[in-house]
Structures are given as structure tokens and as C-alpha cells.
Amino acid sequence: MTALGQNLKINGERLWDSLMEMAEIGPGVAGGNNRQTLTDEDAEGRALFQKWCEDAGCTMGLDQMGNMFARREGTDPDALPVYVGSHLDTQPTGGKYDGVLGVLGGLEILRSLNDMGIKTRHPIVVTNFTNEEGTRYAPAMLSSGVFAGIHTQDWAYDREDAEGKKFGDELNRIGWRGEEEVGARKMHAFFELHIEQGPILEAEEKDIGVVTHGQGLSWTQVTITGKDAHTGSTPMPMRRNAGLAMARVLEAVDEIAWSHAPHAVGAAGHIDVYPNSRNVIPGQVVFTVDFRSPDLDVITDMENRLRVEGDKIAEAMGVEIAYEKVGGFDPVTFDEGCVTAVRSAADRLGYSHIDIISGAGHDACWINRVAPTAMVMCPCVDGLSHNEAEEISPEWAAAGTNVLFHAVVETAEIVE
Numbered sequence: 001m002t003a004l005g006q007n008l009k010i011n012g013e014r015l016w017d018s019l020m021e022m023a024e025i026g027p028g029v030a031g032g033n034n035r036q037t038l039t040d041e042d043a044e045g046r047a048l049f050q051k052w053c054e055d056a057g058c059t060m061g062l063d064q065m066g067n068m069f070a071r072r073e074g075t076d077p078d079a080l081p082v083y084v085g086s087h088l089d090t091q092p093t094g095g096k097y098d099g100v101l102g103v104l105g106g107l108e109i110l111r112s113l114n115d116m117g118i119k120t121r122h123p124i125v126v127t128n129f130t131n132e133e134g135t136r137y138a139p140a141m142l143s144s145g146v147f148a149g150i151h152t153q154d155w156a157y158d159r160e161d162a163e164g165k166k167f168g169d170e171l172n173r174i175g176w177r178g179e180e181e182v183g184a185r186k187m188h189a190f191f192e193l194h195i196e197q198g199p200i201l202e203a204e205e206k207d208i209g210v211v212t213h214g215q216g217l218s219w220t221q222v223t224i225t226g227k228d229a230h231t232g233s234t235p236m237p238m239r240r241n242a243g244l245a246m247a248r249v250l251e252a253v254d255e256i257a258w259s260h261a262p263h264a265v266g267a268a269g270h271i272d273v274y275p276n277s278r279n280v281i282p283g284q285v286v287f288t289v290d291f292r293s294p295d296l297d298v299i300t301d302m303e304n305r306l307r308v309e310g311d312k313i314a315e316a317m318g319v320e321i322a323y324e325k326v327g328g329f330d331p332v333t334f335d336e337g338c339v340t341a342v343r344s345a346a347d348r349l350g351y352s353h354i355d356i357i358s359g360a361g362h363d364a365c366w367i368n369r370v371a372p373t374a375m376v377m378c379p380c381v382d383g384l385s386h387n388e389a390e391e392i393s394p395e396w397a398a399a400g401t402n403v404l405f406h407a408v409v410e411t412a413e414i415v416e
């Protein structure tokens with residue numbers, strides 16, 4: 001078996017060119033991307049990815065959640081494939097690399113194997129999971145969740161966006177609903193390359209994050225109902241101000257997260273105010289509280305205290321409050337064998353690396369339920385992500401993809 005030597009590297013320039021070309025699809029307004037799931041821009045990005053994969057000699061599979069599977073044959077067609085991938089959908093004010101680096105890094109591995117004429121025993125499949133972000137359709141990682149048996153497909157198809165459009169209808173509309181049963185594919189292993197989306201690797205001047213764990217996530221949608229009334233003529237004592245109640249609840253969310261410092265985090269990113277008119281006291285607000293921690297007990301404590309504090313605030317202000325769990329997953333421990341493949345790849349290639357817990361959620365967090373899974377991370381500038389200014393260097397992209405390359409090919413077994 002050809003030794004996986006230091007010389008076995010991907011073509012960093014070609015990878016960077018593909019990242020920049022994909023970034024032209026669904027541009028944002030400040031240099032990033034707005035290629036939200038199941039939009040025409042998402043469809044365009046999918047088509048470009050499919051073309052590139054077919055140019056690389058792959059066959060493309062598509063399942064009923066629109067998950068894409070570009071397969072490079074192995075010498076043993078019965079061997080379970082090694083999967084590698086992430087997501088092409090972005091936040092509305094997303095960056096060019098979140099998810100995309102993991103998908104196009106996987107494609108670059110296939111392109112490089114073709115260049116070198118290397119065969120592997122196991123097939124290798126590059127994957128694009130639909131709706132990882134969970135912005136247009138909550139929850140995040142929706143389609144990898146259906147693939148892993150967490151959500152039913154019918155429930156996923158019924159999810160509605162802010163305009164009331166259903167997931168299943170939009171998937172059909174853009175023409176990317178496949179016939180394959182979701183989750184029928186069995187994996188030998190799954191690897192995901194992702195930017196860190198946090199400040200640790202850059203601050204510690206490390207090239208690679210060897211992701212041993214992922215912190216857990218909890219999304220609680222809170223609805224507060226007061227009474228919409230005139231902002232000018234309604235005396236202060238008569239007001240039932242849902243907007244003010246939300247402000248007090250969000251203050252409590254911040255205090256709850258700080259009480260579990262340094263590892264817990266909490267905030268609300270999604271906020272809808274009704275009727276959202278300058279001279280009307282908000283009658284109703286709907287917002288999603290996002291709590292995260294590597295410790296499940298801490299997540300449970302934060303969820304419980306949100307309800308206790310929220311009820312107290314609502315009682316004191318004469319407004320109603322309701323809670324709905326709309327997303328979440330327990331903290332994740334990735335597969336030791338796959339994590340070791342990542343770590344030894346970084347060592348072999350001479351990259352500096354540290355073990356790290358993923359702060360963000362990823363498709364790998366669900367796939368870890370159905371196959372041995374691990375992640376590779378590269379730094380991002382100022383740890384910034386979910387912001388159009390998200391930036392990485394070509395060197396970081398190449399280093400992360402080289403480690404991914406070695407971990408995937410070692411697991412897929414090179415054949416002379």
C-alpha cells in the first residue's frame with residue numbers, strides 16, 4: 001500500500017479557485033453569501049457541484065431530502081464507502097467557507113486521487129446535506145437529522161419558512177428531490193472538514209483542530225403575548241408591553257449563560273415583533289433562545305431556568321408566555337478511531353494541532369449516531385463566522401483539506 005507520505009497533498013490552488021467560483025452563486029451584500037436552503041441560488045450551487053463531480057468521474061446519488069452523494073468507485077464495490085462532506089447552504093449573511101469548505105474539500109480529494117491515479121478499496125462519497133443552517137427551516141442539520149433517524153421525513157417536509165412555504169414543496173420546486181430512501185445508505189466512516197467558527201485555533205496559532213467532541217445545542221422558541229396599543233396615548237400603567245418583557249427575558253438568558261461560564265453560551269438570534277410598527281406597543285413577540293454547552297446537565301439547567309425566570313417576568317408584567325422546543329442535540333463524542341486518523345494525519349503532515357470541542361453544530365453531530373465519525377477544523381480570521389466578513393487563508397484551507405485527505409484515504413485503504 002502506498003505510504004501516506006508528506007508528498008501526498010491536494011491542489012490548494014484548484015481548491016481555492018472552486019471556493020471562489022462557488023462564492024459567486026448567491027452573493028451577499030457585503031462580500032459573503034446569501035445562498036439559503038431550497039432557494040434558486042441553492043439550486044444553482046447544487047448544479048455547479050454536480051457538474052464538478054461528474055467532471056471528476058463521479059456518479060451522483062440524490063435522496064428524498066435532497067442530500068447529494070457523489071461516488072468515486074473503489075476496487076471493492078461491496079465495501080461500505082467512506083463518506084466526506086458538509087453543506088452548501090448558507091446563512092442569510094453567511095460567509096464563503098462555512099460548510100462549503102467541507103464539501104469542496106471532499107471534491108478536491110477526489111480530484112487529487114484522479115490526478116495521482118490512486119485507487120482505494122472502499123468507494124469514497126462526497127456529500128452535500130440539505131439545510132444544515134436551519135435558518136429558513138428550523139431546526140439546524142435537518143436533513144442529516146432525517147438521515148440519522150432523528151426526525152421523520154414527513155415532519156421535515158412540513159416545516160414552514162417565514163412565508164409559510166413548506167420544506168417539501170420548496171424542495172420539489174427547485175427540482176432537487178431525489179428518489180433514494182433517506183438513510184438507506186450505510187457508511188464505513190464519515191469525515192467533515194469545517195472552519196472553526198471560533199477564535200481558539202487562530203489565537204493558539206494552530207493549523208488544525210482535531211475535533212474530539214461537539215457541544216450540545218438547545219433551541220427554545222418563546223412567544224410572549226401582551227396587548228398592542230398606541231405608543232403615544234396609552235398611559236404607562238396600562239401597558240402590557242410584550243417587547244419589554246422579551247428584553248427582560250433576554251437579560252435573564254444572558255445571566256443564566258454567564259452563571260455557567262466559561263463554557264456555556266446563550267442568546268437569541270431570531271426575533272419577530274408584531275405588529276412591528278413604530279407607534280404600536282408590541283402585542284406579541286416570538287424569539288428563539290439558543291443555549292449551548294459541552295455538558296448536558298448545564299443545558300438542562302439553562303432550559304429550566306429560562307422557564308422559571310420567564311414565568312416570573314410574565315406574571316409581574318401581566319403578559320402570557322409560552323415555550324416550544326424547536327431544536328437541539330446532546331453533546332457529541334466522536335469516534336476514537338476516526339479522531340486518531342485525523343490526529344495522525346496532522347502529525348504526519350507536520351501541521352500544528354490541538355484537540356478541540358466544536359462550538360457550532362454540524363451534520364457530523366447527527367451522522368455520528370449512524371457511522372464512525374470525526375471532524376477536522378481549520379482556523380478562521382478573528383474566529384468570525386455567520387457574518388459576511390468570514391475569512392480564512394488559502395493555506396488554512398489547504399492544510400485542513402490535506403489532513404482530511406489523509407484521514408479519508410487511510411480509512412478507504414489505498415490499493416496498489
Ligand code: HGY
Nearest residue numbers: 132133140360361362
Ligand atoms: O447552529 C449551528 O451551530 C450551525 O452553524 N448550524
Ligand code: MN
Nearest residue numbers: 098099132362
Ligand atoms: Mn456549517
Ligand code: MN
Nearest residue numbers: 091098133386
Ligand atoms: Mn453555519
